[in-house]
Amino acid sequence: MPMPLPTPPPGRQTQAIIEHIAHGTATSRSELARVLGVAPSTVALRINELTELGVVVEDGTGVSRGGRKPRVLRLREDGGHIMVADLGGHHARIGRFTLTGSLVETRSLPVRVEEGPEPTLRTIADAMKAMAAASGGPAGIKGVGLALPGPVDVATGDVKLPSRMPDWPGFGVRAWLEREFGAVAVVDNDANLSALGEHHAQLGPDQHSITVKAGTAIGSGIIVRGELYRGATGAAGDVTHTRVAAAGDEPCSCGNTGCLETIASGAGLVRQLARQGVAVESTADVLDLVHKADPIATTMLRTAGTYLGEVLSSVVNFFNPDCLFLTGGMASSELFIAAVRSRVYEGCHPLVTQNLRIEAARTGPDAGLHGAARLVLDQILGQSRPAGH
């Protein structure tokens, strides 16, 4: 039986080393060798590469464990910037990451996607460059990541359906960014990137999770074995157009009737409230009302959570994830999360719920930024991501 051990890809180990140093799970060469189960000599090679690359530096010595002191390794935080943005309907969230993958600063700015890609991207790019310049680091922008609201063709970085973003389809967003920055660029759907970011903030590379972004729209991202799952046509994670009995004949933007989004999305809530004579214009308005304990809005939000939970319970039964994360505006309400949680626990098989966690995303509004940075770093440093913690 010719069965030589399948040599792990080198990029992968490099990334694992960075993570261990970042998390403090292993801070010296020998510790890394032990944790990774790899020969000390191999670690030494990788560390040499990383120091030459300017990502890792030695930082004095640690405490002895009875023999020679370990030479403590530390990540250099000034090797360059990864600039990322999460684009919403009315504003964009911009973030700056170090090459070692930590989020340094964020900023929100108003944008209007309906003006088309050129002006929107111009605004974002300028803000990114300003932020990078202001940070004063000697090195420049090594990579750019962008999260877009809606289905994205990852190859070109384009929005796939005309939908709410006129002029965007076919523009070639990824190419535009690469030209503009002269650096690696990555574009993906916002729910996908949020899922990727949140997953790796909480779970390991052998686990599975679903992250639902519930705001004005509802989208979700799927992580299988620590990697983004996009499905056959890149449309995986659609929960918003699942039929819900309670939605009746309410028409949906997709052409069908009775979709979840008509009654459980922020946009749906706005419409429902308006019908009852409550003056609201945006999802934020609705959440404000709930914050002020408005009984109608509160009931409605809770009900929306129950409907979402109904849809998610069948998805969770099927997919059996380790964790279900909720993010987006509506997930900021504990009430909403509680409603989802109770409905999912009620509707799922015990074998599926026994270890299931249902929680608000810890990375909150930065989830998408983290995911985008991760994809960019994957491109820069190697391929698939490392063994966790």
Added chain:
Amino acid sequence: MPMPLPTPPPGRQTQAIIEHIAHGTATSRSELARVLGVAPSTVALRINELTELGVVVEDGTGVSRGGRKPRVLRLREDGGHIMVADLGGHHARIGRFTLTGSLVETRSLPVRVEEGPEPTLRTIADAMKAMAAASGGPAGIKGVGLALPGPVDVATGDVKLPSRMPDWPGFGVRAWLEREFGAVAVVDNDANLSALGEHHAQLGPDQHSITVKAGTAIGSGIIVRGELYRGATGAAGDVTHTRVAAAGDEPCSCGNTGCLETIASGAGLVRQLARQGVAVESTADVLDLVHKADPIATTMLRTAGTYLGEVLSSVVNFFNPDCLFLTGGMASSELFIAAVRSRVYEGCHPLVTQNLRIEAARTGPDAGLHGAARLVLDQILGQSRPAGH
């Protein structure tokens, strides 16, 4: 940027070679090198290993393409047996595969799982040994695979829930088989193995599929990137306990009410027909009635397909597979499949259905056997499976 090409695991290539020879996609060393995009010398090495292992032999020469004739390679079909079984409630299907992965013969025999693991496994093992002995090949049984109806702990090979199989949980099926045969043994859920078998009979290693086994019970298996996806607790693929409005308050074995299985499974149909005074005892009886064009049974089967389609449409929307396969007794009715298909196409987003195929499994009742054999061969020959066709 230290980015050496991630050397593909050697087992993988070996398997790819076998598949190409088996499918006739490449029958000589040079052709293999071309198709696999690998150096001729490397192919020569692999072929040498395989001939020494007794899996491949040379079989004369082929036609010249203007120069030296290629030496045609062929798989040896007498290198040993892989014996597999798919265990149902009342009968087991047994199959014999060659080491090269092709199914040679099958046989069904009655068993009674409710008598417990020891007698059931005894019956199956004896039948396997008899079949292998009768085939007269010089070599023995190199591996054994078993598909069980119900959730399985893959490590031990045990059924997880008491459910319909008393005395089975905690028995250690895998260990029993390995002791009995002195060979590699693999045990998994029947829907999982059917999914694996059907997927690789039709799709490639970078595609995704769902296979639903609709018979007396309803189960499903999920294939992500050509590999079996089991979920966090090994319970992934549960669609049977999804709530369906039409099921009303019908109590289910899981303790909840309104589960799909109460109105769409074979068992559910039997119960519903019995209530209407139609004398049926098994799923087979129901299908017989449909075959005889019994109006009540036919309508009921079609309705069951619609309900299954309703549940699957939300699953398909979420998972966005390349293909949805249907297997099990009820999938033998084209009526049933048509009902599922139309409901899914109706309820799913166009982005998801544009390339989606919904079909009866081509491997039919042998799907589970193929999947089991594949898992066993993975264990014997290497790890993950090869690049297709």
Added chain:
DNA sequence: AGAAGTTAGTTCGAGAATCGAAATAACTTG
């Protein structure tokens, strides 16, 4: 028929990446 060209397959050395053992370095402890 024989030379020229083409295709098939093997041999052999270089290169990449790992590991393990031994050497070296730097401590702690008795």
Added chain:
DNA sequence: CAAGTTATTTCGATTCTCGAACTAACTTCT
């Protein structure tokens, strides 16, 4: 300060692959 311990580097040995050169076996053209 010697003995034991832990950290790190050095240096083959190993395991894979590839590519180039070489041999083998044809077809075809003249």
